[in-house]
Amino acid sequence: MSGQRVDVKVVMLGKEYVGKTSLVERYVHDRFLVGPYQNDTAGSERYEAMSRIYYRGAKAAIVCYDLTDSSSFERAKFWVKELRNLEEGCQIYLCGTKSDLLEEDRRRRRVDFHDVQDYADNIKAQLFETSSKTGQSVDELFQKVAEDYVSVAAFQVMTEDKGVDLGQKANPYFYSCCHH
Numbered sequence: 001m002s003g004q005r006v007d008v009k010v011v012m013l014g015k016e017y018v019g020k021t022s023l024v025e026r027y028v029h030d031r032f033l034v035g036p037y038q039n040d041t042a043g044s045e046r047y048e049a050m051s052r053i054y055y056r057g058a059k060a061a062i063v064c065y066d067l068t069d070s071s072s073f074e075r076a077k078f079w080v081k082e083l084r085n086l087e088e089g090c091q092i093y094l095c096g097t098k099s100d101l102l103e104e105d106r107r108r109r110r111v112d113f114h115d116v117q118d119y120a121d122n123i124k125a126q127l128f129e130t131s132s133k134t135g136q137s138v139d140e141l142f143q144k145v146a147e148d149y150v151s152v153a154a155f156q157v158m159t160e161d162k163g164v165d166l167g168q169k170a171n172p173y174f175y176s177c178c179h180h
C-alpha cells in the first residue's frame with residue numbers, strides 16, 4: 001500500500017467535548033494537548049445548515065462518543081441516523097473515546113462495550129475504543145478506515161500532491177469536525 005495516494009473524505013462527528021480534535025491531533029501529529037481547543041467546528045446556531053454541507057460526499061465517518069458520558073452515546077446514535085438517511089454510502093466507525101480514564105478507574109465507564117458492539121453489528125459499523133492521551137487504538141482506527149476504503153471503492157490514485165499517502169501518516173486526511 002505504501003506510496004499509493006488515496007483521496008477520501010472522512011468526517012468526525014460527535015457531541016462537543018468527546019475528543020474529536022484530540023483524536024486527529026494524536027493520529028496526525030502524535031501528540032496530546034490538554035484542551036479545549038479553539039477550532040473551526042460549527043457553532044450550534046449554524047449547525048443545521050453547516051452539517052449537511054459538512055458531511056456531503058463523505059466516504060467514512062468516525063462517530064465519536066465519550067466512554068464516560070452516556071449522553072454522548074445517545075448523540076452518536078443521532079449522527080448515525082443522519083448519515084444513514086443522507087449519506088448512504090458512508091462507512092461508519094463508532095469510536096468510544098478517553099479509554100485511559102477507564103484504566104484509571106473502571107467505574108467511570110458509562111457506555112457498555114457489549115451494548116455498543118450489538119448496536120454496531122446492527123448498523124454494520126465497526127467499533128473502536130481509543131485514547132488520544134495514550135494513543136491506544138488510534139492508529140488502528142485510521143488505518144482501518146483507509147484500508148476499508150481502498151478495498152471497497154474503486155480508488156482514485158492521485159498524481160497531484162494531495163490526498164493521503166497510506167504509508168506516511170504525516171500527510172493528513174482531509175478531515176474536519178462537527179459537533180452538536
Ligand SMILES: Nc1nc2c(ncn2[C@@H]2O[C@H](COP(=O)(O)OP(=O)(O)OP(=O)(O)O)[C@@H](O)[C@H]2O)c(=O)[nH]1
Nearest residue numbers: 016017018019020021022034035098131132133179
Ligand atoms: N483523558 C483524556 N482526555 C481527552 C481525550 N481526548 C480528549 N480529551 C480531552 O477532552 C476535552 C475535549 O477534547 P477535544 O478534542 O477538544 O473535543 P472535541 O470533540 O473536538 O470538542 P468540540 O470542539 O467541542 O466539538 C479536552 O480537554 C481534551 O484534552 C482522551 O483520550 N483522554
